[in-house]
Amino acid sequence: MNEPPTGAQPERPYHHGHLRAELLQLAWNSIELEGIEGLSLRALARQVGVSHGASARHFKDRQALLDALAVTGFEQLSGALERIFQSALPFETRFRDAALAYIEFAVNHPKLLRLMYAAHLHPEASDRLKELACATLRNMTGAIALAQEAGEVRVGEAKELALIAFANFHGVAKLASGDLLQGMPWQDAAHLSIQFTWQGLAPRKEQS
Known part of the structure; x- marks a missing residue:
């Protein structure tokens, strides 16, 4: 500076x-x-x-500023995902769009995303930050549970299905933001991961 x-x-x-x-x-x-x-x-x-x-008067110290930045990041990310999940589109479309939006956010804001997930573990993390840090998984769990009721997702524990799905696209996001895809465009890796994940969520077809 x-x-x-x-x-x-x-x-x-x-x-x-x-x-x-x-x-x-x-x-x-x-x-x-x-x-x-x-x-x-x-x-x-x-x-x-x-x-x-x-x-x-607005930020008592540097950590308070980092907390506020993490809150801002989670609010933007969670707001975008909530708008997708609350739309009237079929669940498969919403799931794919939400996963892609998450990965795109991570690729566009890799340093901020690292801050977001690190800051919520700080001993002085605000209650708002702790709540927002769990919002992605919580919202996906709720969306999967509703989709199960509509027959759009296979049976199973909704929280477990959401956790595995989140782990898959968060993993791709981390690889992409860390330039660890060995030359594969992040969009291609994202679509492959989302397709693989959806195959595990899709309703099971009746055996003939």
């Missing part, structure tokens, strides 16, 4: 109501580019042009 030029005006108190959102956006951008190692609340405050005390 560049130091302010000599003769720059001293940091000023922030006088409008959008400081929290602006700090979050700058922190998000910083993590996307550089990861969390160099993230500094004081540096962000300088970048906005406010005192550290002004930023501390």
Whole structure:
């Protein structure tokens, strides 16, 4: 982070109501580019042009900022998945769309996704963060249970089926974001994984 030029005006108190959102956006951008190692609340405050005390009114320390970033990430991801699962499309279509949306989020925001899952394990993680960290699996479990009632998913423990499905596409997401697919486009790996997973969820056909 560049130091302010000599003769720059001293940091000023922030006088409008959008400081929290602006700090979050700058922190998000910083993590996307550089990861969390160099993230500094004081540096962000300088970048906005406010005192550290002004930023501390919104985030008491760096960990509080990381918690808020993780919450923001989970809210975006969970909101997108909920909209897909709540649509009126057949469950197979919703399942495929949700899995692809999750993998795409991971590919586009790999550093943020790592932060999200690490931050919710921190001893000072907020209740909101802990709740959101479980939302993907919880929503998928509920969607699978409803699809079972409609005959769109095979019988079985809905939570177990959801856990295995989540493990499959989260695994592809981790491989893709870590550049570990050995040249295979992430979209191809995602579709193959989703197809394989769906074969395990699809209703069993009657044996003739």
